[in-house]
Amino acid sequence: MRTETIGDYEIEYSGIQLPDSENWVANLAIYAPSTNPMHRNDIFPSQRVAVDTVFSSEQEAEAEARTFALSMIEKGRKAGT
Template sequence: MATEQLGQYEIEYAGVRLTDVDGWAAWLEIFGPTPNPMHRNAIFPAQRVAVQTLFSTEREAEQEARRIGHEMVERGGRH
């Protein structure tokens, strides 16, 4: 699982192999600011994103999860 820091937020994303079908899913978790550096504050719990899409490679799924993570953080930061 890859990790990126985006300002005060941290995203973790991955391509996850599906066992029931031949393909990959995009997986994402987002952590927000916390006063305790020993505790990560999951504001978007780990879950599949782009659920309507079945990816043919792990890399494609990972990149879509990354794109969605960036979009969610940027959109949330404007409010």
């Protein structure tokens, strides 16, 4: 699982291999800032994204999850302005 900070948000994304398959799916969680350093404020709980798509590699699945996160963060920023 990869972790990255984008602005005030922390994202965790990964590729998860499907059981009995060579295919991978994209998984994502997004956390917003919290006033308590011992607590993460999950605004997008860990879940599969791009649900209609499977990927041939873990790296492709991770890239899709990251792209999805960037899109959601950008939409949130636009909505907040």
